[in-house]
Amino acid sequence: MGTDWPVRDATPADAAGCAEVYAPYVRDTAISFETEPPSAAQVAERIGAALATHAWVVLEDAGRVVGYAYGGPFMARPAYRWSTSVSVYTEPGRRRPGAGRALYTALFDRLTARGFRMAFAGIALPNPASEALHRALGFEPVGTYRRVGWKHGRWHDVAWCQRPLGDPGDDGSPAPPR
Numbered sequence: 713m714g715t716d717w718p719v720r721d722a723t724p725a726d727a728a729g730c731a732e733v734y735a736p737y738v739r740d741t742a743i744s745f746e747t748e749p750p751s752a753a754q755v756a757e758r759i760g761a762a763l764a765t766h767a768w769v770v771l772e773d774a775g776r777v778v779g780y781a782y783g784g785p786f787m788a789r790p791a792y793r794w795s796t797s798v799s800v801y802t803e804p805g806r807r808r809p810g811a812g813r814a815l816y817t818a819l820f821d822r823l824t825a826r827g828f829r830m831a832f833a834g835i836a837l838p839n840p841a842s843e844a845l846h847r848a849l850g851f852e853p854v855g856t857y858r859r860v861g862w863k864h865g866r867w868h869d870v871a872w873c874q875r876p877l878g879d880p881g882d883d884g885s886p887a888p889p890r
Contacts, residue, residue, distance in 0.1 A: 717814035721822070722768040722780060727756035729777025730770065733803050742836050742863040758782075765889075766796055767822035771815050778803045781815035783823045786832050794829040794886055796877075800845070812845045824877045827889035831877055836861065837869040851875040 722730070735749035750758070759782075762768040766783035779802035786795040798819060802811045820831065833851060835842045851873035859867035 717811060718772045719769050719814050719818040720772070722759050722763065722770045722782075724756040724759050726770050726777050726780070727759055728752040730759070730780045730801075731755045733777060733779060733801050736804065737801060742861065742868045743839055743842070745836065745861045745863060745868075747863065766828070767819055767826065769815055769818045769822065771802070771811055779811050779815055781812075781819040783819060783828065783831070786830075793889055794827065796823055796828045796831050798823075798831045798833050813849065816845075816849055820877055827887055828877050829886060830874055832872060832874045834870045834872050837871055843871070846873050846875075849875065 731750060731752045731754075734744070734755070737744045738746045738749040759768050762782045762784055765785070768782040769780065770777045771779035779800070781798065781800040783796040783798045786792050786797045798816070800812050800815050800819075802815070823831065831851075832854075833846055834857075835846065837856070852875065853871060853873050855872050857870045857872070860870050861868045
C-alpha cells in the first residue's frame with residue numbers, strides 16, 4: 713500500500729475489522745487500559761455512538777479494515793461539549809508509513825465540521841510512536857497522570873496532549889456541536 717490512504721466514515725459493518733485491529737493492543741500492550749478485547753457487537757455499538765455525536769473513520773487496504781480513529785466526549789459537563797477525546801489504532805506494520813496521519817487528518821476534518829474546537833489524546837507511557845505521531849500533528853503536551861493504570865503487572869502513566877480544531881483564534885460564542 714502506498715501513500716494513497718483510503719479513509720472513509722465507518723459503519724457498524726466495520727466492527728469486526730476494528731475489533732481485530734484493536735485486540736492486540738488490549739491483549740498484549742498497555743496502550744489500551746481495557747483488559748478484555750471487546751466483541752464485534754460491542755465495537756458496533758461504539759461506532760454507532762461515535763457517529764451519532766462525533767466521528768469514526770476507517771482505513772482500508774484491499775477492502776479490509778487495517779486502522780481506525782474516532783472521537784468521543786472529553787468530559788460530561790456541558791461546558792466541555794466543544795472538546796473531544798480522540799484515539800487512533802492501526803494494525804502492526806502500519807504505524808510508520810502515514811496511516812495514523814491519514815486517519816487523524818480525516819477525523820479532524822469531520823470533528824471540525826461538527827463544531828468541535830479542541831482535541832485531547834491520552835497516551836499510555838511508554839509509547840514513543842504515538843508520542844511522535846501526536847507531536848507531528850500539532851498536539852502539545854498538557855500534563856501526565858502518574859501511575860494511573862495497572863496492567864501487565866505494573867503501573868503506567870498517561871500523558872495528555874491537545875490540539876485545536878478549526879480556527880484556534882476564533883474566540884466568539886460557538887454554536888453547539890452538531
